[in-house]
Amino acid sequence: MTDIDPQPPPKVLWRDLLHAALQEDLGFRDLTSEALVGDGVETVASFVSREPGRVAGLEIALEAVRTLDDRSVAETLAGDGEDVDAGAVLARVRADARALLAAERVGLNFLGRLSGIATATRNVVRSIEGSGARVVETRKTTPGLRLLEKYAVRVGGGFNHRYRLDDAILIKDNHIALCGDVREAIRRARAAAGHTVCIEVEVEDLDQLEIALAEGVDVILLDNFDLPALEEAVRRTAGRAVLEASGGITPERAAAVAATGVDVLSLGWLTQSAPALDVSLDFQAA
Amino acid sequence: MTDIDPQPPPKVLWRDLLHAALQEDLGFRDLTSEALVGDGVETVASFVSREPGRVAGLEIALEAVRTLDDRSVAETLAGDGEDVDAGAVLARVRADARALLAAERVGLNFLGRLSGIATATRNVVRSIEGSGARVVETRKTTPGLRLLEKYAVRVGGGFNHRYRLDDAILIKDNHIALCGDVREAIRRARAAAGHTVCIEVEVEDLDQLEIALAEGVDVILLDNFDLPALEEAVRRTAGRAVLEASGGITPERAAAVAATGVDVLSLGWLTQSAPALDVSLDFQAA
Amino acid sequence: MTDIDPQPPPKVLWRDLLHAALQEDLGFRDLTSEALVGDGVETVASFVSREPGRVAGLEIALEAVRTLDDRSVAETLAGDGEDVDAGAVLARVRADARALLAAERVGLNFLGRLSGIATATRNVVRSIEGSGARVVETRKTTPGLRLLEKYAVRVGGGFNHRYRLDDAILIKDNHIALCGDVREAIRRARAAAGHTVCIEVEVEDLDQLEIALAEGVDVILLDNFDLPALEEAVRRTAGRAVLEASGGITPERAAAVAATGVDVLSLGWLTQSAPALDVSLDFQAA
Amino acid sequence: MTDIDPQPPPKVLWRDLLHAALQEDLGFRDLTSEALVGDGVETVASFVSREPGRVAGLEIALEAVRTLDDRSVAETLAGDGEDVDAGAVLARVRADARALLAAERVGLNFLGRLSGIATATRNVVRSIEGSGARVVETRKTTPGLRLLEKYAVRVGGGFNHRYRLDDAILIKDNHIALCGDVREAIRRARAAAGHTVCIEVEVEDLDQLEIALAEGVDVILLDNFDLPALEEAVRRTAGRAVLEASGGITPERAAAVAATGVDVLSLGWLTQSAPALDVSLDFQAA
């Protein structure tokens, strides 16, 4: 168990998503369990992790069962934020057997994907421990699942970058190209931004960094800087802005990047390519 | 270019999904491009693959742009089903610069994920070429995206397994446990199944295989069989049923599994853990 | 009571439909009951069938009341699948009087339509009893209600044909015309179909039947065959494929068709033109 | 062709319904036409009525095709409100063959049901021609389709009763029972009703009729009156209120009821049990 206390998003923010997923998987009916299992048979099953990892999304998996059987009862043994070993039982559920079988795949699909992201994030966070740097994801999330994937990153010990295009200004190369130069871009941003809006600018070399520092932006994204360049950027910035390293940061490279002294590492990989955690629903022997 | 002709799903099946993804990413507005880019500035940009792979989902990426600028014009150079090298331009778009910037991330999120699945599938399909076996995905798909992920598998040269719980009967270990034994389970399934419904049964050893063959099911899923067991199953079945190998089939093991003579390989990995293809939207220099 | 045990679809599959129907009927408010009935008056009313028939959809009618009064209490006397006489009380409900009055029409509209289909299906099933043939509906269902209408057919003792265009291949005359000939059509279907997909082909004469048999399809639809032709088809097929008779099968003709030895009778009439069962909600005298 | 000019509802009121119906029928894809028909094959097909009737809903059927192929071109030969013979071509469509095949069933389901209602209504209207009475439907409509079914009644030459519970007051037996007596019910209704709200009261005998007349309601519903009682009610009312006959009015009894001099006949049968018109989509021979 970590000292992370990420609040799961309120159900009103993901219930429609869960219901849509159940409809997507059920279609009109679960042919198999209707054919094979008697009506009203109660059973007990366990959500189990087949490999070590950090749990995220358990509540959604349990709600999948509850949606198909509102009298089901669940006991949580290792909830969101817990680190588990292979074979660990996350929760035990008593429910109508048909409902359990019908909810199984959808529940596991949420749980596996979110735990995969949480586990990957945790691993990166651990690998840079002591550096003082933070790990964040990007906007490279799965369409429709951003809410939950950003939550999984927090469960993994990471922080969140922007939620969407309206909650911070992030000036990228394409904006700069369309604006003329980085100084003009920053000035336009400052003139237009609301008074609670943070301004971040992506720079591609140390010259642009100097301009950004001179203009006084809040956050500077160092895009694809190699390690010596990152170190030099940290040295020149000297705390005048938050420095975010980005671009091709794999879990393997994270520690070296963090060691340069940057404040934030952003990894698209976390939400885009982290493998799902292998979880299953095991029915208790009769 | 392959000889695959997968028809992209009609827009009425994914337009709401695309719009929801744009709303998810935009929120109320794109602060940055509104602040930095003049109203009505037209520009040209290219969807580019940064690594070799197979394209899937390009039409959705283009529709993302079109949704924000209905006067945008796109030219497709390498559409769904094409194999491309690193640096390949998939499409060139002329559109309002703000609209392009606002649609960029959503378009790329669809394109990268679907192309990642198509590429992974293609690689597995290639690795078993000549074996006569087919590659299929499972129901381990992303909630809300099953339609598109199953399509991406077809683009990659794979076939589709069940779409949902109502289009075929698949008797698994949990069903058998709840039913008593595999013979009884198959008989109940046959009595209940509609006349257009295929019956598949998962077996865990050769004894169960014999029962399934005796009962005359359409498809038999060999769960976690090792290679010799797969070979023996093929020998005993002798064409009396379709044989599907499943359970821990990684891309690396696929060729060996296919060589046993099974008809179908199913890989949850394709939709659950295949990394996204690295794609970007490059703005033309002014 | 029959020996049918059709599981009602889980609520998550039809709750939105019910809510939409309540919104459609209520608009902003029930002018009449708000004007005439005091706030908080409790009353008891009974769902009654005014003619003999088989009940289907009672749970939806009760949920309509529950949606408008979550403290209402219902007692089911003759639920889905039961055969009732005229005057039979299906359920008794105690609820807020305004809520009952406002939910009445919507509840009855579901109950009457679904019971009408179940009753019609039961009647056809009975008329062919002993023949060994099954009764199925078609895709000629009411837009938006297919889930429930297919369920009502099962309640009536029928089986379901395809749920939609993605769960089985059914090659019809138009496909054959566009393909060239029936043999080519079947071959293309086999090459494209997933390994869990059943292939059915519609034939218009005995020559086409022979081709279909030679190609080894799973199901053959005999379209508008007269009785002698049906008998001849059964004779020639000799169990090599499932035979489905279709086209103009009215309840009156069903027994004769079934007597030819075909396996399945499909009737569009069941969902398209079966009259609603006459049901009402009777308020208990004060 | 009649002199009816019923305006079809604006598309914004039924487009979501049509899209939902297409999604319901398509699922993820049309397996058959994708397998059998080449991509981009154009074809021509005709919507044909197989029996005499009045057309309603043709525009929806054409929009179903257009939704799947936005380049399709349709020519209407006999649109909504026209009376056609068996074999009449209602419209001819040139479209992508796969799109036509995929849209066919949904288009026909709307067209057949709505034309069935329009035809049934027209028949009743004709049977009472010269009586001066109007034919109206009731709220016994299909959940989700009330908008279109009420429209079909107008196409058939009928008029509409209430659209929902908020657009007129209709005091029924249950309300009266809960209120104490009919006079009190009418007075409460008048006190509560908005100034644009019509008040109708259902009476069960001539005594109640006298009270309703004395209270000055706008419309009186004569529930299950036999013919002599209807005549007597007409005589006593003498034009002081609109009289609506209701309860068990079949198409066969309509003329006799209308001959009593009542103003309105309401038939639940029109929307609840009228059989669909038999329509088909015929592909032009290649």
Add this chain to the structure above:
Amino acid sequence: MTDIDPQPPPKVLWRDLLHAALQEDLGFRDLTSEALVGDGVETVASFVSREPGRVAGLEIALEAVRTLDDRSVAETLAGDGEDVDAGAVLARVRADARALLAAERVGLNFLGRLSGIATATRNVVRSIEGSGARVVETRKTTPGLRLLEKYAVRVGGGFNHRYRLDDAILIKDNHIALCGDVREAIRRARAAAGHTVCIEVEVEDLDQLEIALAEGVDVILLDNFDLPALEEAVRRTAGRAVLEASGGITPERAAAVAATGVDVLSLGWLTQSAPALDVSLDFQAA
């Protein structure tokens, strides 16, 4: 407390609206309360009116809290329809502190707006007390909120005008211009209107009034008549139709207009420009 007994609309009619409002305000999470308040901290807070007024919408505000904390408990002290002084506590809620903080703004936005309308309506109603005239709103409501705003008018002691374009005929100047003249317009309306549909016509002078009276419409809207003209209209009408005064009726002018003897005063101002009531959620000191 007044003698008004307006039934609040059933939850099924506004729950989606409330959920959408919570999603609109929350986005992905409440950053502030998650950061500052411990998980599981329970607290008590009171909905308080900071100025005198009439309460409307309290149940929605409480449901906002309940949506985020289904174990919250609320005690209502002054519910919908009550007149309160500045400082009055409307309800006291015990709930999870994070949930209360996250639901606060949405709850207050509904409560403040609806109470503002109810208060404004009550004030107008009071100002014309004794005149016998009714106060109604118009269709100048907030998009999406008409259901609730019309309810708030009833809470304020007003009555409702038309709910939408399908529940009564209201012939306005533009219709008359397109029709030719007012007499022709009324005749067309009568020929087309259903038998439960009220016909109202807007007249611009006494000549048009005479025509409307001669044609026997139900309601006549006197548009922008000055006081002497209203009096003359009342005199000439002599009870033969309901008279509605409209056009620029501010709360200040209402009494004088009512004194002319018209039956109904309609004020767009009530829903379009009435200021919100100042309400707050006060947390109990720790």
Add this chain to the structure above:
Amino acid sequence: MTDIDPQPPPKVLWRDLLHAALQEDLGFRDLTSEALVGDGVETVASFVSREPGRVAGLEIALEAVRTLDDRSVAETLAGDGEDVDAGAVLARVRADARALLAAERVGLNFLGRLSGIATATRNVVRSIEGSGARVVETRKTTPGLRLLEKYAVRVGGGFNHRYRLDDAILIKDNHIALCGDVREAIRRARAAAGHTVCIEVEVEDLDQLEIALAEGVDVILLDNFDLPALEEAVRRTAGRAVLEASGGITPERAAAVAATGVDVLSLGWLTQSAPALDVSLDFQAA
């Protein structure tokens, strides 16, 4: 015309809202225009402002017409951001007469409300001209309309405060009470906030202001400070944080508040109580 260039939100963000508003107002049909106006009659009408103000939302009003008549043609004379006099024509539309009549009220409801907010904002902005302070709205917006109301504020020359609870931290009195004290609250916020998240704290007196300054927050909200206190706060802050004055700032008091030297004025009044602009749709004389 001002030098404001507020980009209207992309249609994908408000089209569903517009369609819902049309459905809300139309119900099943526009009884009046269907009854009175011939099918296919084309007419011309003008959106006119009946009082001076600033236009906002014109595009939505035009899209309302376009939704009901996709062949309508509009010419904009004074679009969003323009200041107009009483009687000014904002746009001229040629469209089907029935469609224009049916879209009228919805179009005007959007246009009137948004122009009302833009006009009110503009007036406040003008009244503080030269002060250097900005005008912003709050989260006291109409449920469902926040997107558009925030846009209208920008059209009026204002800036936007937070969009929702996830895009900035704003520590209020209730948070502080639950946290213990303001210093602790700020520290927790800083520890939890993402690196692009701005932190604002509401202070109630100068002591709290000093703590906030010492802790180095980005923005300080001075809640209900009187003018001398505001001046003192500005003096002490000396540019170290952005100062926002809030609480009871009416349009009348704005200039005096701005003169104190604060950076931002936030007014709930703008979105909560600003009266709608009086706009109409005038049909051209035949």
